[in-house]
Amino acid sequence: MKRLMLFVIFISITNISNAQSYVGFLTDNYSGIHGVISNPSNIVDSRLKIDINLIGASAFFGNDYIGFNLNNAFSDFNKTFDEAATFPSANNSLAWNIDVLGPAVMFNLDENNSLAFFTRGRAFFNANDIDGNILEKEGGFDENEDFLINEGVISGSFNLWAEIGVTYARVLLNREQHFLKGGISVKYLQSAGHAYIFSDGLSVNYDADSRLAETSGELIFANSSTSDEGGNFDINNGNGFAVDIGFTYEWRPDHANYAKLDANGNSIINKGKNKYKLKFGVSVTDIGQIKNSNGRESTYDLNTTQDIDNFDGTDLEEALEQNFDLISTTPSLNSIMPAALHTNMDWNINSKFYLNTNLDMPLTARNKINANRSMSQVSLTPRYESTLFSLYSPISVVQYVGLQWGAGLRFGPIYMGSGSIMSAIVGKNTKSIDLYAGLKIPFYQNKLKDKDGDSIQDKLDNCPEKPGPAENQGCPWKDSDGDGILDKDDDCPQKAGPQENNGCSWKDSDGDGIIDKDDHCPNTAGAKEHNGCPDSDSDGIVDKEDRCPNTPGPIENKGCPDRDGDTLVDIDDSCPTLAGPISNRGCPEVTVEVQKQLNAYAKTILFDTGKSTIKVESLSVMVDIIQILRKYPNANFTVEGHTDSVGSSISNQRLSEARANAVRDFLINEGIKPNRLSAQGLGEDKPIASNATRAGRKQNRRVEINLIK
Template identity: 35%
Template sequence: MRILTAFLFLLFVNLTSAQNYFGYLSDNYSGLHSLTLNPANVTGSKFRSEINLVSANASFNNDYFVLDFSDLFEGTDDIENSSFTAKDNNNFVINTDVMGPSFMFNLSPKHSVGIITRARAFFNVNEIKGELFDAFEDDFDSGNDFSLTEDEFTSTLHAWAEFGVVYGRTLIDKEQHYLKGGVTFKYLQGLGNAYTKGSNLSVDFDADGFAPALGTISTTGQIEYGSSKGLSENGDDFEIESGSNGFGADLGFIYEWRPKATDLENDSRSNYKLKIGVSITDIGSINYKDADANTYDITNTVDEITFESEEDFEDKLNNLYTRTGSRDFTKVNLPTALHLTADYNLDTQFFINLRTDLSLRKATELNTNKIDNSLVVTPRFERKWFSVFVPLSIMDYSGFNAGFGFRAGPLFLGSNTVLTNLLSSESKATNVYLGLKIPIYKKGKSKFKV
């Protein structure tokens, strides 16, 4: 459980978080970043070429912690002051994504390519009872007796690097109908992985079990825990693991309805009335060379001082409970997802975008990350050198969120939760994304009536 503590600490103290560039990816000038949502965007784009210098996003989304960001703005950054919503199946998702040096360019009017480098990390906790999570996080520091049961929960932490080659081409170019497709092939380098699965657990805490103020913790059930060699004990540091690699892919198509034909090669304007996209991202897996998993029978009774003396979660398992099995594991699946988008051009400069992200991975899959499902509506104002967007989203776990972002030439900055975080005292998600790029636009005016 200390892995989650470490990630939450890094997240809230350093305030570096976001989710999938909501709002920004609806922009026709999002360039390289739009390829991470749908690789078909590489061709027929508004750029002759684009170079990414540095950009980053990360996210925290959950249905347990309820934050009042006014406390953070006033200098209080202790998440222990937050309120909690303990349910029978609480969930947490943390996702970070850094895009390194990357570029895209046109081979011809119908063919385009790109190179994308990224470093990513995912952490999921799925369907854990909130009271059980709280008990483990506090090392059973409670003055009250309690008894809990848990049928099953899973958690997966995974970090990896990607080197992707993107190719896209125009498939149909009629007077009113335009279709393009794209694919990204990825080489994946594993940086670290750990997972936990708890089954048929029961926990009884007696606050005065052995003596006044010395409680006892009685547990039954089974826990499976696996980790790779490149992950630090506290889960807050990764390193490249030799021989731990794999392959992945993204695939997508985009259709545009164009009631008035224009010259794509010499036009930097949005010449469609309606654009519809479909894509599948993060197909693939990584095989870890040196990784092992152990299964433990946690039937035992220990006092709380003994429990707290074991600093690491794995140490608690090894020293306090009985290992019943051990095996090597190799395969870690990527967070495969389906994306559907629709973009409507109101009057050239004003657009409204609808996007949905759906996980193709189940929460019960062992040692597999998943995205949180979301539905996003984004009105935006768009010009060649400047855009403003307001993403309004409904997400798994945290519900409704409102954000804001902008693009000004080479710089973009935004968040899909900033308005909710500023105006609400009960935030369950937070994020911010930013980046600096070198755009090389196509020639042409930025106004065009359709």
Template identity: 40%
Template sequence: MQHLSAQSYSGLELDNFSGINSLTFNPANVVDSRFRADINIATVGSTITTDYFGINLSNLIDNPDGFDFDEDSQTFPSQANNLYLNLDVLGPSFMFNLAPKHALGITTRVRAFMNVNRINGSLYETLSEDDAFDNDINIDMENLNGTIHAWTEAGLTYGMVLYDGKNHFLKGGITLKYLQGAGAVFFNSDRIQGNYDAAGDTITANGDLTYGQTLDDTNDENDEFKFGSGSSGFAADFGLMYEYRPNLGDIKMDSTSLKGHNQYRFKLGLSLQDMGKLSYENVNVEEYVISGTVSADDFEEDFQQGLEDNYDQTSTVQNVDLQLPTTLRYMADYRINRNLYLGLSGVLSLNDDTSPLSNRRLNYMSIVPRYESRLFSLYTNLSVMEYSDFIWGAGFRFCLLTVGSGSIISNLITDDSRAADVYAGVKIPILQSRYSKETKQLRKEERRKAKAERQKRKAIEKMDK
């Protein structure tokens, strides 16, 4: 099976100079960074994923007549297709050092997730055909669920150096987040089974369906997502980062004098993210018991009205908890030389796709070779993601600007693109000095002695001649 899939911020999450952006991957990155301070103006990343269809993006770009969905896409229906959408906006944020082994960060974010799981794509494909209702149709869906949720975050990150030995370095961090809900729509069904009878134009089905929304649908003007909609909550991220720091040859000073340099041969990172939930009060929840035979005409104009007119319904007002996309992130990075690195990063979702009232990230793993310097980084990612085959992307950071996509290269070289993502950001970095005043003075003295030694050798050679 082929799929459309993608990931946000691929490559950027390993860059040692990503600064304030790296706090969203592992809060331990706030301390012992390459920055005295880092200020984010705005960073936006978005990802869309579905295993139902793939798009020929080269035709989309080259065709002057526009995109033809039938000709420029392929569908891959199954009994359990999925859809994923993620939008992440890091707003005005900053981090700074409190002391050599302590640092603080403050972040603001707007986030939105859409997870629709286990839709019967084969049924949808059948219903999309022009002569669909000329034949009998089998209906079978199991563990269908979907959650659309948007919220804002204000986060406070604290990090500290836990251990700084001769060759080993360990730091940790925590982010505490205050959440403000914008709204949510959700639905789920354990199972719906039945069939459509073409001769009688009737639907016979048995099962259940629950639908709810935090939005006010009594007035069309209010039926929209609104930040500050009355829901709030708290969440937390935790992270650890270990570095192995042998003598690398090009770095010979003590660690306190080299805050502007990467000092590791390799490092390992682990973080637990989005531990928490948002609670909504007075949510309208509709529960339907689907049973019996009804006319198909009742669902042609208004599906929800057809449910209400034909099946037993229970309407309640409830308090609903929506689970955040709790995630385990891991990374490893090997320093080949001063500017060349080979990294690995990945995500494991801790929320199951059969769980209603929750969002989840997709599992993925990426290998990321990169060139990295203080002002410029260039990286490419080779990735495998849940619902997906291999995808290939690239990105760069130059001074204030960061731009990339985890799927841009595979988009350009494949006939049925399975990825769609992009990220871009602008920030103001205030880098650490390469060396402390004491180290600069020491290096100056070493250069003076070396120069004097060279002059002495030249004088001896001149006398010998």
């Protein structure tokens, strides 16, 4: 009977889980290489230049079935379990894990990049959904009483493995009060053993009268032993890879207070100080799996009835082989790592006291075959932190375990603590205990000292006891000539002078008898009545205020003349000798009457028949046109040639263009600027009279000169 119960109990308690290691210590900004365990981004912008871990180990045990009094362990160890209180339920759980951080090193490549190498050994065991009543009866079942056990779904695994990893982290954003860093760890995994079990619908029905036990269901069992003589733990059982990735954001409202200056005034970041007021971290760890090269998975048919005395095997695998039919045997499944999400917030209350909150959540399914699963955990950790010493006291709520209160410290190279030691000492029914300890060699970042408070690092400050500006190498400024003006602001530091002249005696730079402070034009000689400024054209307006300093003009025109009296001064007038409106830049405008006169003249221009040659008798008309154009020097015109409809339109077009250009060329030759004239031939397209009559055709053969508006 006892062997049968042990069999049922064993297969009920093999579901792996992982509780956080080094509880409390990982919140420390001086945890160094240990930071990669929870968030790989922790190693960049660290308070450590280099951190070398020699050896460290963390162990955890927790359950919600048995509660023991830790004080009994020190007085009478046997009483610890003999007098322990039990809390059986249909879903009791227990777990243990061991996490060993072996030789590891973290170092900074530069202020924005860091690298770490580490070795680690890990083992985890957890039991979930155990019927605590079975544990209560184990060893005390009455074979003369019937009983029924119905366990439902059972899923669990055990894994032991070693890790060799490398971590890279860098600063992603450093913008005054906003700081972001990220990191990634890649880990090579080497399995030293595994075991897993799965069953859906396992039940045991015992009949006392017949002493027969009826079992039902199917059960999958696997381990890394591949032969009857072989052991379960062999470093060649399988390998794989896993990845951790994390990010950390820091809010630094007082970032300017943590920057010092060198002798040249360049900013130096104080790497030895925590600069954040609030820090937020998020990471996902253990994304990966181990490919099990050794090991077998066996599926057993449990649907049988047999005498309870048949269960005489020494272990689970032997009991299965001797009492149940083997359905199939296949290679072991891969071991899934306990992927977990970690979020973290750290409040820098002041430079020594901090408050940290942390949440760990599993990302693997509860009943996935051969999948390790982490335990959910919420922690609140107040701590005192300094370079050589830190003290922390985490308060946590752990899945299956409940409330825990711990304590830990770091003193130089030594770190030790527990996430549950205080609750174990104070409580009468302690359900969990964890411990960690280790030894490392830390190399701390230098804290920049500034005794005189002038923001210049002491070792670069020429006067570390007296505050002074960076531009004077941290020393106060002198006043060599005793005029009350510091040398840095004194243009003549060796000769006294008034402050309004930057510490120099007054000069008369232009030699006009007026000292520079009273001279409105200190570098140009001028009359006293003009405050030392010249008036070159003697119009009563000094040159610097005169738009036309070399030509006299009235003050209302700012010293410029207006010869044509059109209110537009000559320097702005395109026609300074011809009056015209301002809207036409001081030039006369072409009126409708003038336009009509131009076209009246143009229509009388005669050409040789069928040619573009202007006849001699039209020269007087051309002179009249030129005189009109010269009266309006800023007006532009287009010369248009027109024909009647006699002949082909192509020849008419060519003829009209030739005659228009002939007129334009004549005008240009007589002094009209080329840019004022354009020419185009319109052929027979724009008649002004009917081409059906001789008189109409004569009117259509014409040249027009039109204003371009």
